[in-house]
Amino acid sequence: MPALLPLLVLSLASCGEKTAPVEAAADPLPDWANAVIGDMDRSADPCQDFYRYACGGWMDRTELPADKPSWTRSFSVIADQNREFLHQLLERAAAEPDAKDADWARMGHFYGACMDVDAIEKAGLTDLQPELDRISALADARDLWPLVGELGMIGADVLFTGEVEGDFLDPQLTILHLGPGGLGLPDRDYYLKDDPASKQLLADYEKHVAAILTLAGDAPEAAAASASAIVAFETKLAETHPPREELRDPSKTYHRLDRAGLEEQVPSVDWGAWLAAQGIPDVTTINVYSPEATKGMAELVRSTDLDVLKAYLRWHLLSAFAPQLGQAFFDEDHAFYGVKVYGQQEPEPRWKRCVRATSRAMGEVLGRYFVEEKFGGDSKERALAMVEDIEQAFGEGLEQLDWMDEATRKVALEKRDALGNKIGYPDKWRDYSGLEVTADDHVANVLAARRHEARWWLDQVGKPHDPTIWYMTPQMVNAYYHPLFNEMVFPAGILQPPFFAASQPGTLNYGAMGSVMGHELSHGFDDSGRQFDPHGRMVQWWSDEAVKNFEERAACVERQFDGFEAQPGLHVNGKLTLGEDIADLGGVRTAYRAWKKRYPDEAGVAGLTADQLFFVAYAQAWCTVSAPEYEKMLVTSDPHAPARFRVIGPLSNLDEFHEAFSCPVGTPMHPENTCEVW
Ligand SMILES: [Zn+2]
Numbered sequence: 001m002p003a004l005l006p007l008l009v010l011s012l013a014s015c016g017e018k019t020a021p022v023e024a025a026a027d028p029l030p031d032w033a034n035a036v037i038g039d040m041d042r043s044a045d046p047c048q049d050f051y052r053y054a055c056g057g058w059m060d061r062t063e064l065p066a067d068k069p070s071w072t073r074s075f076s077v078i079a080d081q082n083r084e085f086l087h088q089l090l091e092r093a094a095a096e097p098d099a100k101d102a103d104w105a106r107m108g109h110f111y112g113a114c115m116d117v118d119a120i121e122k123a124g125l126t127d128l129q130p131e132l133d134r135i136s137a138l139a140d141a142r143d144l145w146p147l148v149g150e151l152g153m154i155g156a157d158v159l160f161t162g163e164v165e166g167d168f169l170d171p172q173l174t175i176l177h178l179g180p181g182g183l184g185l186p187d188r189d190y191y192l193k194d195d196p197a198s199k200q201l202l203a204d205y206e207k208h209v210a211a212i213l214t215l216a217g218d219a220p221e222a223a224a225a226s227a228s229a230i231v232a233f234e235t236k237l238a239e240t241h242p243p244r245e246e247l248r249d250p251s252k253t254y255h256r257l258d259r260a261g262l263e264e265q266v267p268s269v270d271w272g273a274w275l276a277a278q279g280i281p282d283v284t285t286i287n288v289y290s291p292e293a294t295k296g297m298a299e300l301v302r303s304t305d306l307d308v309l310k311a312y313l314r315w316h317l318l319s320a321f322a323p324q325l326g327q328a329f330f331d332e333d334h335a336f337y338g339v340k341v342y343g344q345q346e347p348e349p350r351w352k353r354c355v356r357a358t359s360r361a362m363g364e365v366l367g368r369y370f371v372e373e374k375f376g377g378d379s380k381e382r383a384l385a386m387v388e389d390i391e392q393a394f395g396e397g398l399e400q401l402d403w404m405d406e407a408t409r410k411v412a413l414e415k416r417d418a419l420g421n422k423i424g425y426p427d428k429w430r431d432y433s434g435l436e437v438t439a440d441d442h443v444a445n446v447l448a449a450r451r452h453e454a455r456w457w458l459d460q461v462g463k464p465h466d467p468t469i470w471y472m473t474p475q476m477v478n479a480y481y482h483p484l485f486n487e488m489v490f491p492a493g494i495l496q497p498p499f500f501a502a503s504q505p506g507t508l509n510y511g512a513m514g515s516v517m518g519h520e521l522s523h524g525f526d527d528s529g530r531q532f533d534p535h536g537r538m539v540q541w542w543s544d545e546a547v548k549n550f551e552e553r554a555a556c557v558e559r560q561f562d563g564f565e566a567q568p569g570l571h572v573n574g575k576l577t578l579g580e581d582i583a584d585l586g587g588v589r590t591a592y593r594a595w596k597k598r599y600p601d602e603a604g605v606a607g608l609t610a611d612q613l614f615f616v617a618y619a620q621a622w623c624t625v626s627a628p629e630y631e632k633m634l635v636t637s638d639p640h641a642p643a644r645f646r647v648i649g650p651l652s653n654l655d656e657f658h659e660a661f662s663c664p665v666g667t668p669m670h671p672e673n674t675c676e677v678w
Pocket of ligand 1 (some may be wrong): 012519
């Protein structure tokens with residue numbers, strides 16, 4: 001039910017060998033330096049294409065793994081190591097489930113059942129049958145709504161989404177938020193664009209829906225007719241969705257209603273039944289992100305034949321479980337979503353899928369073992385010291401801003417001072433004792449885990465915010481900023497090389513991890529995050545003049561990214577990526593300032609000055625190879641720009657970068673008009 005990352009949580013990432021022409025050094029280089037230098041292409045001109053210069057060596061010899069849609073030098077390599085660690089852990093737990101405590105048995109059984117392909121094949125659709133029966137028994141449109149509530153809890157995205165999140169005006173109170181949802185494709189654009197490639201993908205989607213329904217027992221002609229009606233329905237639903245970039249503006253997505261208000265605005269939905277099905281019948285306060293979308297959805301449902309709605313629910317239930325079902329369902333799901341939507345050529349081996357499934361089911365159980373092994377010593381203290389440097393440097397930047405008046409600056413500094421940090425892992429681990437797992441029924445386990453997760457979130461509704469909550473697991477290679485709680489969170493998973501290591505010089509640690517920390521901090525001051533005050537409330541603390549100056553600067557960044565062409569004819573959507581782009585720019589600037597202060601005299605290596613090495617380290621965090629389908633999905637629906645623009649965009653705006661590489665004005669990495677926000 002609640003998406004893993006609600007709308008407001010701002011994450012870091014969504015995820016012929018050339019030899020560098022360097023003189024052989026008299027002394028052998030340390031390992032970190034060999035890794036950095038070997039991944040560059042020093043024959044490229046850093047002022048023309050710095051991404052090529054920093055990443056060319058790595059890109060030339062890195063093939064996209066067949067089971068991945070995208071592969072990044074830092075994120076993916078660390079994630080792979082983390083996954084391998086969890087793999088060994090889960091194999092041990094599955095072999096000896098009784099060796100330790102109940103959580104150990106829980107994860108061992110879950111993983112073991114997931115690996116048991118014979119049992120999964122034999123079970124077929126048995127575990128889903130009660131829900132499938134409820135759908136086919138649906139006789140009256142009024143009975144639709146409890147079913148929609150139940151399906152949402154088990155991961156079927158139907159009609160709209162519910163999220164559990166703080167109230168924007170009173171973040172210490174947790175409330176329910178309604179958002180647009182219910183599409184089988186990643187974004188409304190996939191239905192509404194009429195270029196040949198988009199039309200082909202939509203036709204392929206219809207075939208895929210029919211294939212899944214056929215596998216579930218429908219006659220082929222009936223399945224084809226249902227699929228056609230489902231895609232027509234989803235296309236109309238897509239028309240009710242606002243463009244994704246509009247959902248990024250909190251002031252436009254805050255429409256808090258009480259129950260009577262919601263029932264008056266959208267009377268054809270039985271809200272009481274929908275809430276009761278989720279165990280929260282007494283909810284009185286609900287925020288509706290897009291009232292137009294919710295009204296449009298309700299009107300569409302009202303005017304749609306019940307048989308079409310039933311086919312639509314059936315399809316979404318099957319699709320939500322297809323990757324967990326037997327081989328035929330899995331293959332059909334992969335052939336469409338894996339290959340055609342994301343560009344992932346081969347499926348992952350079963351063990352990887354089962355590690356992921358177990359991690360989704362009980363992330364903090366695995367996380368506890370992960371940090372015991374992988375996050376020891378003084379890792380937390382060292383990361384915290386670095387965060388403090390970054391916060392300090394951001395404040396110094398604020399003091400020097402010439403476009404911000406004193407009153408606004410004062411509150412900005414207060415917001416910086418009020419910022420909270422979470423590093424490594426939660427102080428309080430989640431309790432999974434209510435999650436019942438069997439040793440031999442994978443789909444039943446997935447159902448139980450999804451209900452357990454939804455229950456846990458729904459139980460927060462109407463209660464004060466629990467400050468111990470983490471929105472990511474410790475093993476994730478990512479980070480986030482939460483504007484309602486004004487806090488940055490850095491899981492243990494990302495605090496590893498090449499982002500961060502005691503054995504690396506400051507240039508690398510600050511260039512890579514420092515920029516990540518600066519990125520998260522800057523989210524508190526991006527076009528969305530700036531709308532929240534030091535206490536996370538959506539109140540205006542800016543002077544009108546400062547708002548005007550900020551918006552001019554943000555518009556510069558938006559124009560810059562609009563100009564980036566990811567694929568012929570496919571431009572980055574500067575409005576959609578604006579928050580991330582401002583965070584990237586602020587992040588690397590802040591990290592540079594912090595690094596210079598902490599390490600004023602650091603040395604370079606192998607012909608690179610220390611400043612050059614800092615910028616190479618920043619860029620190398622983003623070296624990526626990816627499938628064109630994946631890149632298209634990112635550009636259409638993800639608030640992060642493709643990796644190469646996250647390097648080229650921010651660095652081309654920095655004077656420190658221009659100086660480090662002596663880039664003349666007018667080169668691509670030193671345009672005449674540069675942008676500066678923080
Ligand atoms: Zn971000």
